[in-house]
Amino acid sequence: MQKKIPTLIESFQNRTEQYKERVPHLADLCELIVSEPGLAAPVAEHGTWDKPNRLFSAVEYLLAKNPGHPLSTWDGDVRGNFRDFVARYEKELSLICASRKARANDPLVAAMLRPGIGFAQHWAGDRELALVELGAAAGLTLMLDRFGYRYGEAGLDTGRPLVLDIEVRGESVSYLGEPLRIGQRIGIDLDPIGIADADEIAWLRACSHDLPGQRTRIDQALAEAEEASPELVAGDFMAELPGVLAGIPDCRVPVVYEANVMCCLEQRAELPGLLAAAGRDLVWVSKDMPKYVLGLFTGDDLGEFAEAHGLVTAVTFRAGELEQVQVLAEVDGFGRWMRWTPTVVR
Numbered sequence: 001m002q003k004k005i006p007t008l009i010e011s012f013q014n015r016t017e018q019y020k021e022r023v024p025h026l027a028d029l030c031e032l033i034v035s036e037p038g039l040a041a042p043v044a045e046h047g048t049w050d051k052p053n054r055l056f057s058a059v060e061y062l063l064a065k066n067p068g069h070p071l072s073t074w075d076g077d078v079r080g081n082f083r084d085f086v087a088r089y090e091k092e093l094s095l096i097c098a099s100r101k102a103r104a105n106d107p108l109v110a111a112m113l114r115p116g117i118g119f120a121q122h123w124a125g126d127r128e129l130a131l132v133e134l135g136a137a138a139g140l141t142l143m144l145d146r147f148g149y150r151y152g153e154a155g156l157d158t159g160r161p162l163v164l165d166i167e168v169r170g171e172s173v174s175y176l177g178e179p180l181r182i183g184q185r186i187g188i189d190l191d192p193i194g195i196a197d198a199d200e201i202a203w204l205r206a207c208s209h210d211l212p213g214q215r216t217r218i219d220q221a222l223a224e225a226e227e228a229s230p231e232l233v234a235g236d237f238m239a240e241l242p243g244v245l246a247g248i249p250d251c252r253v254p255v256v257y258e259a260n261v262m263c264c265l266e267q268r269a270e271l272p273g274l275l276a277a278a279g280r281d282l283v284w285v286s287k288d289m290p291k292y293v294l295g296l297f298t299g300d301d302l303g304e305f306a307e308a309h310g311l312v313t314a315v316t317f318r319a320g321e322l323e324q325v326q327v328l329a330e331v332d333g334f335g336r337w338m339r340w341t342p343t344v345v346r
């Protein structure tokens with residue numbers, strides 16, 4: 001059954017709770033908008049669930065261009081400053097809300113994917129990996145071997161500026177010591193974010209306003225991307241993937257991975273067949289909700305993981321035959337923690 005699309009007021013009401021812990025100033029503005037809905041006029045006719053995200057992204061985008069406005073510090077009289085900003089820039093905000101959709105590419109998700117890629121390298125032995133990210137946006141996680149990590153007590157020091165920190169619950173994380181041998185980095189996206197396009201990056205930064213440190217992570221990963229030059233393919237990954245896999249030399253093991261993308265994909269049931277059809281050794285790694293990924297490989301049986309919010313899953317294919325399905329970790333939706341629970345489920 002399709003969920004009912006929320007009204008303008010409901011969309012801001014819903015977001016208040018989600019924002020309270022992470023971005024209290026935006027939670028407060030959601031409450032303000034619920035009592036003064038006219039403040040959301042620029043987004044009233046645009047978007048559905050994403051109305052708050054669109055509006056606040058548009059505000060951040062214009063603030064970056066007008067840093068002198070008192071709202072830009074997000075302190076003092078935030079409610080008053082927000083009223084003033086909306087009144088002053090209502091037309092510009094409406095145009096942005098009408099023409100742009102929110103984008104996301106926080107490298108933080110790499111902290112959840114990295115042990116899965118380590119597993120893939122362990123499985124591949126001394127062969128090089130070809131990373132293929134589905135729904136890559138700007139392709140920032142394709143540089144995950146160039147980031148440092150802290151997993152509770154354990155860490156991975158790459159000597160690079162970006163260090164991702166995640167709380168580990170339960171057992172300590174494995175496969176971190178596996179040196180990655182990355183031979184290729186390919187991202188596929190319907191609408192790739194060009195890392196050399198200053199305006200697209202400004203919009204990505206504006207949309208990245210609901211987790212601490214997001215923009216710094218994006219900037220640091222962009223600097224890595226400038227050096228590592230990942231390849232970005234524009235198109236539907238279900239259509240592009242066979243050609244991309246066929247173009248990867250046999251000596252490399254493709255690691256096809258995704259984060260937060262399968263939920264939007266109507267034909268996701270076709271994905272396991274597509275991976276098998278490549279007829280080669282290949283690893284699939286995913287960070288997503290259980291029903292959107294694990295169920296594809298287990299005939300919808302989610303077993304003990306049915307209630308998990310998110311899972312890191314790894315599936316191996318040997319010469320095109322599905323070999324093993326493994327849940328590596330449970331994770332929360334915001335990159336705050338992971339519970340390492342390697343469990344072979346098929």
Ligand SMILES: C[S@@+](CC[C@H](N)C(=O)[O-])C[C@H]1O[C@@H](n2cnc3c(N)ncnc32)[C@H](O)[C@@H]1O
Binds near residue numbers: 105
């Ligand atoms: C929610 S964002 C996730 C981006 C990134 N993976 C992350 O976790 O930050 C979803 C991305 O997938 C892309 N996308 C969605 N469906 C797609 C498809 N069928 N083919 C290619 N890209 C797709 C969108 O353009 C968008 O950049």
